[in-house]
Amino acid sequence: MVLPLALLILGGLVAAVTPRLLTRADWPDREPVLALWVWQCAVAAVLLCCVLAMALSGAAAWEAVRGHVFAPAPRGVVEAYALRSYGPWAGAVSALLALGGVWTAAMLTREVRFSRARRRHRAAEVSARSPWLPGERPAEERLVILEGERPHAWWLPGTAPRLVVSTAALRRLDRRQLDAVLAHEQGHARARHDWLLHCSAALATGFPQVPVFAVFRDQVHRLVELAADDMASRRFGRLTTALALVGLNEDRGVFGPCPTPLALVPQRVDRLLTPAPRLSAARRLRLTAAAALVPVVPLVVAFGPALAALS
Structure with a gap:
């Protein structure tokens, strides 16, 4: 039982640090894309520790599981893990971790279903408020204009993705600012930020007692917006992107002293107007490589006895 316990301690250490x-x-x-990569590697390492601990505990508790886990391994490798010495707790630990995996899959499925339902509802609402006229071809359109007294702009994904903009936003934004909004939303779509948001929300909802998942969700929500801002600013400039953010949000009370759900907007505007220097290429490479090695550590711990036996 030492090896599964070591994996669980390692996962807890990564989750805490x-x-x-x-x-x-x-x-x-300064580097939101790199920060997203580091977060994903850390969370993957935590989940990998749980999966490996579940597999080893299950192999120790049940012969059927052992046959699947160690099917291609020689006898010396199986003996190196000393599975018979794990004790009576191996089955309970494996079952508990397996239930956690099933619960995670259920939470992710629920999150995706809710997201698709919201997307279908929003698409139906847009179609009802802005129906296609005879001769129009939706696949070639990427901008839908809706009547509205408040400035709004959002990306509507689907087979024919479109940017939906209210008439109030058109009156307030100029052409370059509108293009910056479009580039921001396209940045979300190209980087598939929706899947990252779904996964982080599923983990935080399914395991509210695990602090790292809640922090992961909050940081992902913040970092994907910063990353999309950078994509827009590289094409249309930081000032244009900042002005577009101000134009879309200045009537929502986000720039006042009282906090609101959109309190991130002032920070995004300040970041665009007073950019901090990026990390050097060498440091970005070191951080990328270090993050990629984090999920490798559980694999080394889990396969250590096998490698020692084979050598």
Whole structure:
């Protein structure tokens, strides 16, 4: 039972250390894409520790599981893990971790279903308010204009993705600002930020007692917006992107002293107007490589006895 316990301790250590390191560092705001990569590697390492601990505990508790886990392995490798010495708790630990995996899959499925339902509802609403006229071809259109007294703009995904903009937003934004909004939303779509949001929300909802998943969800919501802002600013400039953000949100009370659900907008505007220098290419490469090695550590721990036996 030592090896599964070591994997669980390793996963707990990564889950405890990662939020403290990343939330206290100043570089994630300067490199949001890199920060998203580091977060994903850390969370993947935590989940991998649980999966490996489940597999080893299950192999120790049940012969059927052992046959699947160690099917291609020689006898010396199986003996190196000393599965018979794990004790009576191996089955309970494996079953508990397996239930956690099933629960995670259920939460992710629910999150995706709710998202698709919201998307279908929004698409039906847009179609009802802005029906296609005779001769129009939806696949070639990427902009839909809706009557509205408040400035709104959002990306409507689907077979024919479109940017939906209210008439109030058109009156307030000029052409370049509108293009910056379009580039921002296209940045979300191209990077598939929706799947990252779904996964982080599923983990945080399914395991509210695990702090790292809640921090992961909050950081993903923030970092994907910063990353999309950078995509827009690289094409149309930081000032244009910042002005577009202000134009869309200045009537929502987000720039006042009272906090609102959109309180991230002032921080995004300040970041665009007073950009901090990016990390050097060498440091970005080091951080990328270090993050990629984090999920490798559980694999080394789990396969260590097998490699020792084969050598």
